[in-house]
Amino acid sequence: MSRLTHVSLFVLAGLAGASAGALVDGSPHAAARSRHELVALANELARRHTQVERGDGTRRAEAEAAEDDVSREGPALDELIEHEREIAERRAAVITAAAERETLDPSWSAAAEHRIAEGLAAHGPPGVALVSSTCKTTLCIVELVHPPGDPGTEHVNWLPVFGLPRGFFVRHPPQPGRHARTMAYLARKGYSLPLAESNRRGPERWLVQGINWSRKERR
Amino acid sequence: MKSETRLNDHGRLVTVIVACVGLTLGGVVMQGLGPRIAMAGDNKILPAHACQPEEDPEYTIFSARYLENDLGAEQTYWCPVLRDDTQSELEFVRVRVENRGSSYKRPECTVHSVSVGGTFTDSEYEESPSTTGFFSLEFPLNGFTEYDNGHFVIECTLGDEDRILSYRTNESP
Numbered sequence A: 001m002s003r004l005t006h007v008s009l010f011v012l013a014g015l016a017g018a019s020a021g022a023l024v025d026g027s028p029h030a031a032a033r034s035r036h037e038l039v040a041l042a043n044e045l046a047r048r049h050t051q052v053e054r055g056d057g058t059r060r061a062e063a064e065a066a067e068d069d070v071s072r073e074g075p076a077l078d079e080l081i082e083h084e085r086e087i088a089e090r091r092a093a094v095i096t097a098a099a100e101r102e103t104l105d106p107s108w109s110a111a112a113e114h115r116i117a118e119g120l121a122a123h124g125p126p127g128v129a130l131v132s133s134t135c136k137t138t139l140c141i142v143e144l145v146h147p148p149g150d151p152g153t154e155h156v157n158w159l160p161v162f163g164l165p166r167g168f169f170v171r172h173p174p175q176p177g178r179h180a181r182t183m184a185y186l187a188r189k190g191y192s193l194p195l196a197e198s199n200r201r202g203p204e205r206w207l208v209q210g211i212n213w214s215r216k217e218r219r
Numbered sequence B: 001m002k003s004e005t006r007l008n009d010h011g012r013l014v015t016v017i018v019a020c021v022g023l024t025l026g027g028v029v030m031q032g033l034g035p036r037i038a039m040a041g042d043n044k045i046l047p048a049h050a051c052q053p054e055e056d057p058e059y060t061i062f063s064a065r066y067l068e069n070d071l072g073a074e075q076t077y078w079c080p081v082l083r084d085d086t087q088s089e090l091e092f093v094r095v096r097v098e099n100r101g102s103s104y105k106r107p108e109c110t111v112h113s114v115s116v117g118g119t120f121t122d123s124e125y126e127e128s129p130s131t132t133g134f135f136s137l138e139f140p141l142n143g144f145t146e147y148d149n150g151h152f153v154i155e156c157t158l159g160d161e162d163r164i165l166s167y168r169t170n171e172s173p
Helices: A003-024 A028-073 A077-101 A106-123 A158-162 B002-040
Strands: A129-135 A139-145 A166-172 A181-187 A202-208 A211-217 B043-047 B060-062 B067-069 B075-080 B089-099 B108-114 B120-127 B133-139 B151-158 B163-172
Touching (some): A077 A181, A106 A129, A106 A139, A106 A158, A158 A166, A158 A181, A158 B120, B075 B163, B089 B108, B089 B151, B108 B133, B151 B163
Antiparallel strands (some): A139 A181, A202 A211, B060 B067, B075 B151, B089 B133
16 A cells, blocks of 8 residues: 555544544534644645655656666567567477377367368458368367468457467468468367476476576466 | 643543544554455456547447447457566456347457567457347466567457447456
8 A cells, every 4th residue: 555545544544533532522612723733634634645745756756767777678679589489489389299199079170170261261361371270179270371472460360260269379471482371279169278388387487598588378 | 721621631632542543443454455455456447448449439439338339340449458567467358248239240359468579479269149238258368378578458349339348357477
């Protein structure tokens, strides 16, 4: 609770006490004195408000400055992006391995693959083509290729297109001789995508070039 | 005169006692409420007015109670999620919507966790039942990756005359 609130409650309690005292002591002189005390307390409240607001402002400014310092000392944007790429590649590998280990649920996989193809044809962006889609029991992996000149950066909400509730999406920018691609790792309704570290729960930490990184996943 | 002074002294004494009792009780109450107030800070409920329509805002009705799609067709809205801590987790998201059933399209929302570079996205999708009425779209965000320094955003698509009332996020450090 902020110092301002503490001070306000303190003064309000004082005001309440003074009021109660005035009620108990009913003489006109006492009432006048109580009024005087109330005015004095109100002035004190205003004065302390000003002090605390100034103090809070100073502390806020100091905290913001400290945060700015931390930000400046933090990893550079290109380092963050590079590390994200490493994490995403590892996660994609884990999901791919999990999908390969899954047995085939023919009643679901064929219908899911069909729906993915139908959804893309009906609601997908023009020119984006399905390279492959593989569904097993709880997971699907879909590869899409974008048309020439399309960097693949346009936002598409793929989940309603494919009719599945959870997904992890990786954009691959165009390379020389290769169009942009999007990889979609999808989970069946009622299931989650596997974690990169299947035996761990909670924050993961790496020390990369002296910088602490963390990523959090939950089951 | 003397008795009046005694009475005034008595009044002052009572005043001091009442003030002390008030302060003590206040301290006890503050002590008890303190942690709850701190926890409540991680829960945020935002009115739908925080959401931005993808089309011209002219085709959205904003009232004190809701945001309503007035485009005459389905329309997408983007609702920001405030991340107090750049490395925090999003525990859950709930979006309160009203399906008014005036089109085949029912309200649907997707929570996106976007990496810093925007190359990787984790998404979770929910849609309201086809019946009309108020619904809370729940996103437990299981197996969801929250990218340090990345951002969260909620994408909602509404049928004509459907509404978003508010959305709630819970962030844990």
